[in-house]
Amino acid sequence: AQSVTQLGSHVSVSEGALVLLRCNYSSSVPPYLFWYVQYPNQGLQLLLKYTSAATLVKGINGFEAEFKKSETSFHLTKPSAHMSDAAEYFCAVSEPAAGNKLTFGGGTRVLVKP
């Protein structure tokens, strides 16, 4: 069974500083991996996804993530945080063998300090 662990339920960064959100997954086969962002009372917006192509994936809003099979990780980074990055971030994994169902991590709330 697949599972996703996001280290740190809350992350506080200063505006302009590096944003690093950690995600580790457990899957029996190479999965598809995603990062989503959620603003209050809204649905989820896709930041980026890994689907077995390049291991370094670039997404929207300056975010990128690197798939490391040996570490079963898919950490999300952004070189310079902006106030508008304050939101909840979810890492998710899906496996074709599991009917393509998405399994979400617990989420990380990002606070950006001026």
Added chain:
Amino acid sequence: GAVVSQHPSRVICKSGTSVKIECRSLDFQATTMFWYRQFPKQSLMLMATSNEGSKATYEQGVEKDKFLINHASLTLSTLTVTSAHPEDSSFYICSATPGAGFGGYTFGSGTRLTVV
């Protein structure tokens, strides 16, 4: 890009009544739709998976008689919360995927249900 419209965005209903939430894929055919529930400050919990023309597959612990899911067409799925109670108050989110070839998932904007 792919758009999923979810309606209503907010609904307040009285205890014992039923509420229907709609999820529409506007510019693609959604072979599969998913329904999630999200409690405050928590992650999304998958409730059920629905494929067009088939009965929904519910996750363990989800009452299929309380949460009725219909996926009658390739662009519309509905979730009906029957005989709602205050503990059903939550944020419900749908997502849709075209399926084959893995086009990814698109999420609706969510529905805040409050049962009073």
